Amino acid sequence: MTFFVRLLAVLLATSSFFVVPPATSGGAVGALAIDDPLDPQRWQDQQDMTWADYRPVPGATWADPARVPTQRRLKIALVAVDFSDQAFVITQPKQGDPFGNPQIDPIARANVAQFYASFWGTPSTLNHGHTVNEYWMEQTNGRIGVTFTPFGPYRMPRPLYEYGLNDIGGQQANCPAGHTCNGSLEPDADALWRAAAGSNIAAQFDLVLRIYAGYDETSVWQEFGEMKFQTRESVPDSWGPPDPNLPNWAPTRYVPWTSWRAGAQLWGSSSMRQGESSGTITHEIVHTFGIADNNNNPYAQPYHRVGSGPWDVMDRGSFNGPGGPHMRWVVPATMGAAMPAGQTLRSKTKLGHIAEAQVLRISRDALASTGMIVATVKARSAIPNPTDLQGMRVELSQDRTPACSTNTNPLCAGSSVYNFYSVETVQRIGADSFTPDNGVLLAKNKNAETSTCGYLCFTWVIDANPQDINRVDFTRPDGTPVMRSIADYRQLNDALFHAGTNSGSQYEFVDSANRLHFYILSRSTDANGVLSYRMGVRSLDGRGPQPRGVSLTAGQPSGPATPGATCTFPLRNTGTAAGNGSGHPENVQAYLNSDVYRLTASVTGTGYRVVLPNALASASFGNTTNVTVNVAAATGAAATGTVTLRATSESDPSKTATATCAVTR
Incomplete structure (x- = not known):
C-alpha cells in the first residue's frame, strides 16, 4: 500500500481530518520575507543532538540537592552486584571491554556503588549537572525528590548469562552446557544485601534499585547485533558463548537474533533492575507510581505505531538524550536516554503531580451548549504562576471513533475506548530539551492502561504530520541503509501542532466522529523566554x-x-x-x-x-x-x-x- 493510500485510509477510518491552509492569490512573485511563517516547525532528529541542546528551565534550581521537596523525597537503596563472568564495566580499562566502554578511567570495585549513587544523585561535570532528583523535582514542580544510598558491591552466586538468558522467550536454548539459565536476579541480589546490611534493611527505603555489572540488553541488542554483524552466522566467536557447541547468536525481544554476548545481558525491568548502560532509571521509577509502558515493537510486522513516542517518559521518550537511541550503550550513561522526556498531562494528573488550577477540564458534551472555549497554555516544564494553565483535558463521555484494525493499519489507535483529549505545550527546556520540537501536543488518552493498541498503551498522540518521515534508521555492515519503520517512535518527531500558515505543520485538527474542532491560534513567549500557545476548542454540534x-x-x-x-x-x-x-x-x-x-x-x-x-x-x-x-x-x-x-x-x-x-x- 502506498503512503498516500494508507494515509487516506487512516483519515477515513478515524473520521478526522486536518484543515489545509488557504491558498494565496494574485500574480506570480518569488519567495520573500512575507512568506516566513509565524511559528515554523524546526524539529531536530535525536541522533543530531548534543549536550549543547540543553536549555535550563527559567528561574528553576531543580538540580540543587539541598532543595527540599514539598511533599516527599523518595529514598532509594542502590544495590550493586557483579558476576564471576562479568566485572563492573566501570572498573575496566578505559574503552577496554568488547563494547568499547567505559568512557572514563576505571573506578575501583569497592567504590562502584558510591560512584553510581553520585552519578544519578549529585550534579557533577560527568553527568553535566543533571540528576534523577532534578528530573523528579522539575516534573512535579518541586513536590517529589529522590536520594540514593549505596550498598555493595556484592558478588552474585551465578554467572550473568544464567540470569540474562531467560528473560526473553526462547533464550534458554542458548544456555551453555552444564548451566541452568533460569535464575532471577532480584532474590539473589536482595539476599546478599540483607546478609550484609540486616534482614530489615529494605523497610528503610521506598524503592530498591539493583545495579548489575554489564548492560541493559535493550541498549545493546541492536547496536551489537544486526547493526554490527551482517547475519547471525557472521557473529564471531569473540561475541559468542563459552560453549563451542552453541551458535554465536541468541534470540532477543524484538527481532529473531542478536550476538550471544548482547543477548546474554539482562533486560532492565520495572522491578528497578538496571545495567550500567541504563539511562532509564527515571522511567522505571514512574512504574512504581502505577504508570505502565506506553510503547510497542517497531521492528516486527504487523507494525503498530507508538503511542506517544519521544514526547513521553513512558514511551521511548525515555531514550531521549544526546545522540539518540543508538547511543544508549555508553557507560556511564551520558548519551542516549541520559535525559528522558517529561511526563504527559495524562500522567501528571493521574499521579497528582500538577495542581488542578493548572488544568482546564472541559466536557465534550457540554461544549455544544456553552460554546467555544479559548485559553492560553504555558509550557509543561515551566514553573507556573498560580493562574497559569499548563494543560486542557476534554472529557469524552463515549469515544465514537470508528473501529479500525491495528493488524492491518499501522496508524490505527486501536479500540474506541479513549476517555479524554489532552492538549499541552512542549518547549525544549529542562527535561524536554531533548524532545525534537517546540509546539502543541494533542493526544487521546485512556484512564485504563490496556493493550487495545496492539500493545499496552494509554496515550495516543495525534500526529500533525502522519506521513512517513522517510529517514534512515541505521546502515548494515555491507552499507545497506535500513529505513525507520512506520511504527518507529521517531515518526512522531514532527507530530506537534504549530500556529499560523506555512509552518510545516498544522494549526487545527477536527475529530468529526467525536464532534470536536481544535485550534492553535497564536504563539507567545514571556520576558524569560517561556513559551505559551493560545488554543481553542469547540463542538461541531452547537455554537452556544x-x-x-x-x-x-x-x-x-x-x-x-x-x-x-x-x-x-x-x-x-x-x-x-x-x-x-x-x-x-x-x-x-x-x-x-x-x-x-x-x-x-x-x-x-x-x-x-x-x-x-x-x-x-x-x-x-x-x-x-x-x-x-x-x-x-x-x-x-x-x-x-x-x-x-x-x-x-x-x-x-x-x-x-x-x-x-x-x-x-
Whole structure:
C-alpha cells in the first residue's frame, strides 16, 4: 500500500481530518520575507543532538540537592552486584571491554556503588549537572525528590548469562552446557544485601534499585547485533558463548537474533533492575507510581505505531538524550536516554503531580451548549504562576471513533475506548530539551492502561504530520541503509501542532466522529523566554448561547509593496457574552468569552500576491485584535493593488465581515 493510500485510509477510518491552509492569490512573485511563517516547525532528529541542546528551565534550581521537596523525597537503596563472568564495566580499562566502554578511567570495585549513587544523585561535570532528583523535582514542580544510598558491591552466586538468558522467550536454548539459565536476579541480589546490611534493611527505603555489572540488553541488542554483524552466522566467536557447541547468536525481544554476548545481558525491568548502560532509571521509577509502558515493537510486522513516542517518559521518550537511541550503550550513561522526556498531562494528573488550577477540564458534551472555549497554555516544564494553565483535558463521555484494525493499519489507535483529549505545550527546556520540537501536543488518552493498541498503551498522540518521515534508521555492515519503520517512535518527531500558515505543520485538527474542532491560534513567549500557545476548542454540534458577530476596519499598509509590505486590519468581536458554562467538570466561564474567526485574503492588481501569516484570529467579546496580511508586488506590477480580507466566525459562519487595504507598488 502506498503512503498516500494508507494515509487516506487512516483519515477515513478515524473520521478526522486536518484543515489545509488557504491558498494565496494574485500574480506570480518569488519567495520573500512575507512568506516566513509565524511559528515554523524546526524539529531536530535525536541522533543530531548534543549536550549543547540543553536549555535550563527559567528561574528553576531543580538540580540543587539541598532543595527540599514539598511533599516527599523518595529514598532509594542502590544495590550493586557483579558476576564471576562479568566485572563492573566501570572498573575496566578505559574503552577496554568488547563494547568499547567505559568512557572514563576505571573506578575501583569497592567504590562502584558510591560512584553510581553520585552519578544519578549529585550534579557533577560527568553527568553535566543533571540528576534523577532534578528530573523528579522539575516534573512535579518541586513536590517529589529522590536520594540514593549505596550498598555493595556484592558478588552474585551465578554467572550473568544464567540470569540474562531467560528473560526473553526462547533464550534458554542458548544456555551453555552444564548451566541452568533460569535464575532471577532480584532474590539473589536482595539476599546478599540483607546478609550484609540486616534482614530489615529494605523497610528503610521506598524503592530498591539493583545495579548489575554489564548492560541493559535493550541498549545493546541492536547496536551489537544486526547493526554490527551482517547475519547471525557472521557473529564471531569473540561475541559468542563459552560453549563451542552453541551458535554465536541468541534470540532477543524484538527481532529473531542478536550476538550471544548482547543477548546474554539482562533486560532492565520495572522491578528497578538496571545495567550500567541504563539511562532509564527515571522511567522505571514512574512504574512504581502505577504508570505502565506506553510503547510497542517497531521492528516486527504487523507494525503498530507508538503511542506517544519521544514526547513521553513512558514511551521511548525515555531514550531521549544526546545522540539518540543508538547511543544508549555508553557507560556511564551520558548519551542516549541520559535525559528522558517529561511526563504527559495524562500522567501528571493521574499521579497528582500538577495542581488542578493548572488544568482546564472541559466536557465534550457540554461544549455544544456553552460554546467555544479559548485559553492560553504555558509550557509543561515551566514553573507556573498560580493562574497559569499548563494543560486542557476534554472529557469524552463515549469515544465514537470508528473501529479500525491495528493488524492491518499501522496508524490505527486501536479500540474506541479513549476517555479524554489532552492538549499541552512542549518547549525544549529542562527535561524536554531533548524532545525534537517546540509546539502543541494533542493526544487521546485512556484512564485504563490496556493493550487495545496492539500493545499496552494509554496515550495516543495525534500526529500533525502522519506521513512517513522517510529517514534512515541505521546502515548494515555491507552499507545497506535500513529505513525507520512506520511504527518507529521517531515518526512522531514532527507530530506537534504549530500556529499560523506555512509552518510545516498544522494549526487545527477536527475529530468529526467525536464532534470536536481544535485550534492553535497564536504563539507567545514571556520576558524569560517561556513559551505559551493560545488554543481553542469547540463542538461541531452547537455554537452556544452567545450572539456572535465580527467587524473589520479598513487595513493600513506599512509601506510600498515592493519588495513586501503588511496590511494591518483591526478585527472586532461584536458578539456578546451569554450563558453560565454549566455542564463542565469545573467552572469554565472565564474561557467562554472569545470567538475564533477564519480568515481569507485576496488581492487585485497585476503582479501582486498576498500571504496570510495566520488563517485564524481570536478576540474576546467587545475587544479588537489586529490581523496582518502580507502583500508583495513584482517588478512591472500595476501601480496600485487592493487587498481584501474576509473574516468568518467559526461559531456562527453566518457572521462575516470584509475590509480592504489599498497598496502601491
